[in-house]
Amino acid sequence: MTDRMVTRELAQWISGLSGSDIPGEVRSEGVRTFVNWLGCALGGADHPSMDAALRALSPFSGPRSSTVLGRTDTLDPMNAALLNGISSHVLDYDDTHLKTIIHPAGPVASALLALAELRPMSGEDFLTALIAGVEVECRIGNSVYPAHYDRGWHITGTAGVFGAAAACGQAMGLDAQRQTWALGLAGTQSSGLREAFGTMTKSYHPGVAAMNGLRSALLAEAGFDSAEQGIEGRRGWAAILSDAFDETEILGGLGERWEAALNSYKPFACGIVIHPTIDGCQQIRAEIGDRVNDIAKVELRTHPLVLELTGKRAPRTGLEAKFSVFHSAACALLRGDGAPTAFTDEVVNLPEILDLRGRVEAITDPDMHEASVNITLTFNDGTTLEKYVDRAIGSRDRPLSDAHLEQKFLTQAGLVVGEDVAKAALDAAWGIERADPASVARATVPVSSAAAE
Numbered sequence: 001m002t003d004r005m006v007t008r009e010l011a012q013w014i015s016g017l018s019g020s021d022i023p024g025e026v027r028s029e030g031v032r033t034f035v036n037w038l039g040c041a042l043g044g045a046d047h048p049s050m051d052a053a054l055r056a057l058s059p060f061s062g063p064r065s066s067t068v069l070g071r072t073d074t075l076d077p078m079n080a081a082l083l084n085g086i087s088s089h090v091l092d093y094d095d096t097h098l099k100t101i102i103h104p105a106g107p108v109a110s111a112l113l114a115l116a117e118l119r120p121m122s123g124e125d126f127l128t129a130l131i132a133g134v135e136v137e138c139r140i141g142n143s144v145y146p147a148h149y150d151r152g153w154h155i156t157g158t159a160g161v162f163g164a165a166a167a168c169g170q171a172m173g174l175d176a177q178r179q180t181w182a183l184g185l186a187g188t189q190s191s192g193l194r195e196a197f198g199t200m201t202k203s204y205h206p207g208v209a210a211m212n213g214l215r216s217a218l219l220a221e222a223g224f225d226s227a228e229q230g231i232e233g234r235r236g237w238a239a240i241l242s243d244a245f246d247e248t249e250i251l252g253g254l255g256e257r258w259e260a261a262l263n264s265y266k267p268f269a270c271g272i273v274i275h276p277t278i279d280g281c282q283q284i285r286a287e288i289g290d291r292v293n294d295i296a297k298v299e300l301r302t303h304p305l306v307l308e309l310t311g312k313r314a315p316r317t318g319l320e321a322k323f324s325v326f327h328s329a330a331c332a333l334l335r336g337d338g339a340p341t342a343f344t345d346e347v348v349n350l351p352e353i354l355d356l357r358g359r360v361e362a363i364t365d366p367d368m369h370e371a372s373v374n375i376t377l378t379f380n381d382g383t384t385l386e387k388y389v390d391r392a393i394g395s396r397d398r399p400l401s402d403a404h405l406e407q408k409f410l411t412q413a414g415l416v417v418g419e420d421v422a423k424a425a426l427d428a429a430w431g432i433e434r435a436d437p438a439s440v441a442r443a444t445v446p447v448s449s450a451a452a453e
Contacts, residue, residue, distance in 0.1 A: 002247045006232040010136065011179035013254050014166050019128040026258045027433070030131040033095055035405055035429040036265045037105035038069070040094045042425060042444055043340060043412030044087035045070030049200040053083055066114040067441040070417050077114040078211050081164075085110035085207030089156070090200070091340045092322045093269040093412065097134075097262060098371075098396060100141035100155055101272060104263060106206030107160030108133035111214040112167045116437035121171055123435040131260045133167025133213075138259035140231065142249035144242035149194075153241055157192025157205030162231075164213020165220075172221055184226030185216035187237035198312065198320040265405060267394040268338035270322040271310045275392035276373040277302070277325055281332035284377065284387050292333055294380045297359050300329060301374040304364040311362070318343040329375075330356040340412055371395055417446045 019027075044050065045068070054068070057079050066080030067073075069087060074080070088094055089106045097104050112129055115121075121129075141148075141159040149155050165186035169179045189212040192205035220226070231237050231250070238245035268278045277300060285292055300306075302325070312324040321327040321343050330353050331342045347353060368374070371392065377385045391397040400408070406426060413422035421444065428440040 039409030041088035042070040044090040066117040081114040081210040082207040085210040090203035104134040107209035110210035111164035129171035133163040134260040136166035137163025147244040148242040154192030158190040160209035165216040168217035178220040181226040182220035184230030187230040269340040276389040278338040279392040280389040297378040299376040300362040
């Protein structure tokens with residue numbers, strides 16, 4: 001409980017924000033965030049989770065004004081936000097705010113792009129709203145992390161709904177009162193449980209956050225009121241969903257210190273704490289060549305959080321394998337792979353992967369940094385090789401370049417929509433600040449559909 005009106009002060013900032021208030025470097029990072037998100041949404045567009053969701057929900061769609069990215073389908077804005085949130089996260093390849101492990105763009109961009117197809121907006125306004133949403137959800141996440149996450153809440157879903165409501169409200173021009181209501185409505189719809197990790201439901205969380213955030217902004221615009229202290233109140237979001245709350249993480253330096261500038265982008269399609277292991281194993285594979293077939297044992301020394309989050313010893317599906325440091329180590333050593341192709345049901349059950357996975361051991365060491373790993377290989381002749389990774393590629397210390405983001409985009413998107421559509425969508429994403437956002441969504445439609453029209 002706090003004496004400050006946190007929800008209202010945050011709403012006042014959102015409603016008063018203009019594009020000129022955002023520094024150039026933050027806007028540039030916002031573009032990178034959008035590019036990465038769109039590529040991930042296209043990469044996940046043909047996942048079985050999308051097929052199942054469309055079978056279940058398409059019959060109930062309202063007016064079909066919004067694109068399901070990378071597919072021929074259109075849905076009403078609510079359902080499009082849900083589906084695009086699912087596809088952008090299902091490969092676990094999306095962006096990460098490393099302090100909180102929030103994947104910021106999924107809830108925010110999915111809601112905002114669906115809205116942009118309903119209500120035209122400029123690319124400049126779209127980018128401003130996107131950055132506002134990312135900033136809000138990451139600051140709210142900061143205010144309750146790690147206690148909130150440790151209780152079992154999936155913070156991308158629970159904080160992401162605020163980001164989606166903030167972005168949509170900002171783009172719609174909600175005044176401070178209505179934006180306060182939108183945040184209150186968002187808080188009462190906050191959801192997502194970590195127990196669902198390794199299933200389709202994990203990607204459902206950012207989709208639901210996007211849908212509920214968009215709904216919150218639309219309701220508030222129409223005068224549907226909500227709590228004035230939805231975040232900080234005695235029975236508000238923070239008090240109910242966390243054991244600790246620090247209001248300064250939300251309001252401190254607001255508009256001066258930008259969490260949206262701290263986003264990072266995954267080079268590997270799995271839980272972020274596995275990345276040092278994949279990075280190190282790929283380096284080892286390049287060094288030892290054919291000796292990879294003579295490995296007797298692999299020992300990983302990691303922070304305890306790595307096994308807490310990714311300790312699945314015997315994953316059965318690709319989704320489960322994204323939370324198995326054992327599978328990831330074996331796959332990186334044998335195949336050099338950490339892309340979505342490493343986390344398919346088929347690869348997870350390959351005999352050679354199963355064999356080496358059984359020889360991977362993990363030892364926890366609380367003195368290790370969460371983003372570090374020490375890998376020791378023992379070969380059949382008794383010799384050993386050791387590799388220490390302090391920070392993996394893709395971290396803030398070793399960020400992905402624009403060229404790497406483009407390669408990641410084209411590689412995953414091209415498998416789903418074809419090379420030509422993937423290139424056109426990539427160009428459109430880089431130009432989002434000068435584009436019609438709705439045209440960017442339409443640029444992702446597979447060529448077969450466009451030709452049929």
